[in-house]
Amino acid sequence: MKVIIDGKTIEAEENKTILELARENGIYIPSLCDHPGLAPFSGCRLCLVQIKGKKGYSPSCSIYIEDGMEVKTSTQELRKLRKNILELILTEHPNACLICSEKKECDEHKATIRKVGEVTGCVLCPNNGDCELQEIVEEIGVDIVDFPSYYRDMEVKRDDTFFDRNYNLCILCGRCVRICHEVRGCSSLSFVKRGPETVVSTSLDKRLIDSNCQFCGACLDVCPTGALIEKGKKYESLADDKAEMLCPLCSVGCKLEVNLGEGRLLNTQPAADGPANHGQACVKGRFLIKDLVYSRKRIEKPLIRRKKKLEEVDWNEALDWVAGKLKKYKGKETAVIRSTQVSCEDGYVLRRFADEVLKTGNISSEPAFSPYRELAQKLGFMPALNYKIEEISSAETIFILSSNISVSHPVVWLEIMKAVKNGARLIAASPIELQSNRFVSLQLRIEPGTENILLGRLQKILTGGESFKAANESKVEEKALREAAEILKSGKSPAFIFGSESIQGPIGREVLTKLWNTAFLTKGRLYYLGLESNSRGIFELDRNFSKKGRQIGLIIQDVIDDKVKALYLAGSRIELPKKARPEFFIVQDSYISKNTQIADAVLPAAVSAETEGVFVNMEGRVQKTAKVLKPLGETRPDWWITSQVAKRMGAEAFDYKKPSSIIKEIRNNLPGFAKVYYPALEKSKEIFIKEETSQKGKLFTQEITSLPERNNKRYPFRLILFYSLDSYRNLSLSETVRGFRMFRNSQWIHICLEDADKLKLKNGDSIEVLSPHGKIKGIARITKTLSPGLVAASPEYPIFNNLGLSNGLQVMIKRGK
């Protein structure tokens, strides 16, 4: 269709607002409440335009274009009107600086004074210099506000974590309320009261932390004023540069925009064009990257242990010393355990180092995908893994299995919510009420550890068979299950979404097989959430090597049995059990931890923002993260450190200068990575791991092989185990960042009020969860979403730290010391 804007004829496609079309064509219309990604609102009235044949003025942000439409955006009349409207907006916003005649001179001489209690002008506002309102005042050119000013004098809300809220600066554009509701599905913020008393607030003006807020920061990022201010950025200089990196903190792989000032990382925000995250992220990517870069626990210099003490040395000395010592061990006596948060380049070099230099079979295998490897063996091909997150939004039915996905993978959850808003039906089979239960259409409250039974029964119903005798074992009524089956059959290609906790542990393999069956019967897709930022990448690397790696648990057992004498630990949060003390222990990592304390050598590795490299997310999407900062102190990338050790042990072909030469080698040797080139990745070309999967499939037997243990009176509770992804390398995020710990702590052990009363436990008491197989310690957290008899924990790294605990286990709870 054709639309004429300001006399210019524009060829346009349907379904666009006038404002969008104008923006695309470089025609400026001021707007304050409109925001891409939000439904039109027409609250601020700044975007008024005149449309031929229509009386009066129309808000261009909410009028969709029509063929032949003639629009004027900048008549004198409109300009005057806008100026008046803006003046009205400014009456309730500190405006002295905005219209001051000394503005120019002042800007040049006065930096913003941010350590003030009350912001009464731009010179005191932390948003100064980065403010949409300032820009619009500049653009429209207000030099006097002809209406009486009104300061609302509300107390600044500082008692939440991560950001403050000063509603004296709020212009009620509603962006924050809308993004929280429309995009994040949290609806933590609302317009409260009415008329001139209207404010943005939470229920009963409680803190956000008590109002269902997930601290995604989306409201902060859309606010056009300084009303919402990030605590961590408040006292920083203004940004003088921007860069992009990948978030290293989960398997989604959000693209983040990094604001830099004087070479320092100021903060990170989700990048609008992130292919996996589309302008959204979660609390970790939004607020914690800075903490992990500038943590006080960072190790900046190589350390080696001499005369029982760790002392700082230079790289040459450290590397020679490590290489010299390592050479003394025979292949089998050495082992390498590698994190799945390192890049493919790092992982590949570590793998070659183990295979070719140490000549050991003891290289850790990727744990999160190992159930898949076994399923592939049974099937004769690898089940498809490459499904796009964004495609979830068009699913008609979604089945979530025992995963607190709105917490563990919030960005995936956003797509699920979109689907629900489009009419999809969501089935949640879980022992716990999901945090965003409101969106669930059918809840199957199963007993923990009976996922296999539930899926077995579902499969019987789908194939028309009778249900099992042991049906009641999963505590889900037949009727509900039949309803679930009906829902699954009714939609096209249901999406089954599940995390590591479902397919690890004693029944994990069975659960995965039954998931496969159910998906096979309903022509569904299996969305495996994976675990860490490069779980999939390391898995794909290893799959292409002829020799398999070994499970971490087995390697550790060998350390305990003294079969492995030299251990090389790279970037892993695994904590060695007390009995496991290798004779020679090298830790290549970034932070001080229990491991570095007992290490013989500590090789300080650079962190994510300081290194470039390739990561593969849960979709099989290959993405490159850039180096945006200089490595702190003497830290070096993992690939460099390992290849230096290798070289000094006399190995050849470890002469890597840049990670791109490692990728070249990977590309040439490993077929899954055939299309992975740096230049293409840097141009944001979509590249996926090459899959060789098959359409044909088969149905496996539906026998239930393991039933949950029962009736052990000594252990009256049942454990729900979620995997916390709240760590980076050897750093625990909740242990390190206080603001995050307030919000979420991997030490929390959830228990319901009734049980807590019986055990005389209060919030914050230290408790222990014990089973005959193992135990965890933690902090009691009383919650409403659990039923009596259940405890829920989400310890870090349960796969690696062989805790002996698994989902559905009978446990006992004791007060801790």
Added chain:
Amino acid sequence: MQKILDEFGNSQKELIHVLHRVKAKFGYIPPETIPEISRHLKITESEIYGVLTFYSAFSLKPRGKHTVTVCMGTACHVRGGPKILEEFERRLNIEAGHTTEDKQFTLETVACLGCCAIGPVVVVDDDYYAQTTVSKVEPILEKYKKEKKNAQD
């Protein structure tokens, strides 16, 4: 409370109806009912709070047996509305927006009742008092206090 909620479906469209029922039952909206309503109707507490503070019909504080509303609209204002309000505040020993300790009276103001001609207007429960003056305040209050006494006798 659960009984009230069970009368309604789980749709968020029911919110206003639920709030009216809660008000009918308790005389106001006790804040502790908000989480329960939130769970039942599948909307968040903040959304409920937004709606509830929008309508002046709902209050989060317990209300007195009688509601005294003094008009502060322009017409009533110029004819002495504020003085009358002051007198009510003095006699009841509370500020506008509050309830007396014995839970007998809640004092409120309103911006115009649409009957400016007979201002200053005071409304107690459903009774309108036209052309009020400061000296009429006491007799008005007495009338309702008496009612209570009579009922007790």
